[in-house]
Amino acid sequence: MKFCSACGHEVQLQIPDNDDRERHVCGHCKTIHYSNPKVIVGCLPVWEDKVLLCKRAIEPRYGKWTLPAGFMENRETTSQGAARETWEEARAKVSNLSLYYLFDVPAIDQVYLFYLSEVEKGEFGIGPESLECRLFTEAEIPWQELAFPVVVETLKTYFSDRASGTGFPMRVDTVIRHGKRE
């Protein structure tokens, strides 16, 4: 940020009164501009004994497999956002959403929220940000071709929970290094 989005004048980094960290502050209209973490919402879409993955048609990680997920938008709930992303990337409608995993990724100011969900009728297509979408059994998962650490961890945990037969308790975890920054 170089200019004030309220008045167009230059901003400076300074610690405002009654604050304890630097913010971009407008030298003209004095507006304080805050920057905060963003929420990434996504699904782990399941159909029978398979999970739905998308092969990325965009950077970063072009050509790698991922769970459908993206930036949460204004005026939606986290589960609405997760379902929207699953439609946009895999043309799948999902139901029975239940929050399964929260990942803090402080290095890039993001919080990931993955919802466990069911693919309605097992139907899906290919959204514009995907090269291909496919249902994978556990044995078929392309572990070496997954896009992000949060995808690896979510899938590992899901198959482990499924094997244990004791449900899918919600998890909270922190990713120290994220694929995008490696």
Next chain:
Amino acid sequence: MKFCSACGHEVQLQIPDNDDRERHVCGHCKTIHYSNPKVIVGCLPVWEDKVLLCKRAIEPRYGKWTLPAGFMENRETTSQGAARETWEEARAKVSNLSLYYLFDVPAIDQVYLFYLSEVEKGEFGIGPESLECRLFTEAEIPWQELAFPVVVETLKTYFSDRASGTGFPMRVDTVIRHGKRE
């Protein structure tokens, strides 16, 4: 937003290529400025059979009682943010944080995350954004003087869970109308 934070020229609301909603786009440098929901992190701090509340010294809801919570900052995890806010507002150190409640508040583009936590040694003070901080038993909670619906719901659920003796499972809920907008 009226001006581009990258170059200082005027922005217009328009739907970018390959997008499906209006964004602020700079007519000069073409930067697309996204606006996304913010995360509010907080604690339900417990000591013995009591919970720690703060009487707000700021608007909105000046003089009403609340759980310590505030905007998540960059470069921190959700639980670090929840602990930081508890220190800032109630001068209490908390431990054993466990995610307890996620509230979607789409009307104001916010996601609340409350962590159940223990007040270390039962010690607390009064932060600059609080008029007073106090430990309340269930019978003492000032239900009519609570600041926000998310605070009412979190406390009700906590006492209900405690009475049932079957643990504190994580909840997800949506607030349709939020105190700040009433």
